[in-house]
Amino acid sequence: MTPDQIRTLLEDVRRGTVSPDDAQQRISAHLRRAPFEDLGFARIDHHRATRQGVPEVIFGQGKTPDQIAAIADRIVQGGHSLLVTRSDRDAFARVLRVAPAAEYHETARAITLQQGDVPAGNGTILIVSAGTSDLPVAEEAAVTAEAMGNHVERVFDCGVAGLHRLVPHLDRLNEANAIIAVAGMEGALPSVLGGLVDRPVIAVPTSVGYGASFGGVAALLAMLNSCAPGVSVVNIDNGYGAAAQANQINKLASKLR
Numbered sequence: 001m002t003p004d005q006i007r008t009l010l011e012d013v014r015r016g017t018v019s020p021d022d023a024q025q026r027i028s029a030h031l032r033r034a035p036f037e038d039l040g041f042a043r044i045d046h047h048r049a050t051r052q053g054v055p056e057v058i059f060g061q062g063k064t065p066d067q068i069a070a071i072a073d074r075i076v077q078g079g080h081s082l083l084v085t086r087s088d089r090d091a092f093a094r095v096l097r098v099a100p101a102a103e104y105h106e107t108a109r110a111i112t113l114q115q116g117d118v119p120a121g122n123g124t125i126l127i128v129s130a131g132t133s134d135l136p137v138a139e140e141a142a143v144t145a146e147a148m149g150n151h152v153e154r155v156f157d158c159g160v161a162g163l164h165r166l167v168p169h170l171d172r173l174n175e176a177n178a179i180i181a182v183a184g185m186e187g188a189l190p191s192v193l194g195g196l197v198d199r200p201v202i203a204v205p206t207s208v209g210y211g212a213s214f215g216g217v218a219a220l221l222a223m224l225n226s227c228a229p230g231v232s233v234v235n236i237d238n239g240y241g242a243a244a245q246a247n248q249i250n251k252l253a254s255k256l257r
Contacts (some may be wrong), residue, residue: 005116006050015211036079042071046078053119054148055080057240060087062112067095071100072111083147084111085140085240086094108139108239110147118149121250122228123177125150125243128193129165130159130183133208135240136192138182140239141204141246145180150246160188177253182239184208187219200249202242211222 009026011053012018019245037044049055055078058071064108068084068091075082076099083093085108092104092111102113125145129138145152158166173179174197181190182204190203201224205219212218215235232240 021029033220037074039070039074041067044074045076046080049080054244054247055083057144058080058082058087059092059240060084060109064089065091066076068099069094069190073103076113076115079116080111081115081147082111083144085109085144087111104239106141107135107144108143109136110140111144112143112147114147117146118249121150121177121247121253122252123151123253124172124175125152125250126172126176126179126181127152127154127156127180127182128158128169128173128189128232129154129156130185130189131161131208132157134182134184134206137204137206137239138180139235140143141180141182141243142239144240144243145202145246145250148243149158150247150250158189159185160192166192172194173199178202178249180204180205180239180242180246184216184219185213187222189235190223190231191226191228193232194226198248200246201231201247203231204239204242205233205236208234209235 009023013020015025035047045056056075057182060068072082072095087109094109095102099113104111107224127138127142141154155169159177167176176199179199181193181201184206190201194201203223205216205223207216220236
């Protein structure tokens with residue numbers, strides 16, 4: 001249960017739509033899973049939603065389909081929404097046995113299942129990618145942010161090789177609560193965006209590029225050395241990390257309204 005879910009439950013008790021006994025049972029069921037569930041090969045953090053506002057997320061890379069499915073089963077049975085990143089269709093086929101309503105997002109390589117009350121952000125997270133080759137990372141960020149309850153908009157293939165493609169979207173850039181800028185090659189797009197708007201820009205370097213890009217290191221260093229204020233940087237290809245940060249920004253901005 002997230003803090004917002006606990007507050008909603010208490011409001012329901014106050015209104016009389018939920019009995020105190022029912023509320024006690026729900027909270028007791030949540031506490032009985034404290035602090036984690038031990039599967040031997042994984043320890044599932046059922047209280048992450050309480051601490052951080054979003055439930056446990058499965059990083060699929062390096063895990064077998066059976067391991068992913070076993071963890072997913074306990075997350076879903078715990079009443080949480082499901083998000084698996086860096087996954088594939090073999091893992092998805094196995095997850096479907098324990099979570100038939102789950103969805104697979106091909107470009108993002110992610111598995112999702114929404115259930116329960118997911119606290120919503122009132123604003124928009126805008127995902128901007130420099131090129132089409134950056135789409136897997138950009139879509140990982142978009143799907144993650146959506147799974148966390150945010151309204152997400154996408155502006156793709158607007159890199160510095162043709163900035164006229166970005167100009168028509170300036171109003172959208174200035175209206176977003178947070179911008180995730182995804183770029184490989186020389187990684188210049190976040191600096192351009194940081195110089196145009198007064199919004200937080202989260203830069204994601206990708207491993208896209210020719211040899212001298214060094215698998216994304218060139219873009220990473222360029223973003224870290226940005227002269228534009230308000231640009232933060234996550235690790236190479238880390239669309240999930242950027243979305244998690246944008247989610248926190250959007251939820252905080254929503255509370256201040």
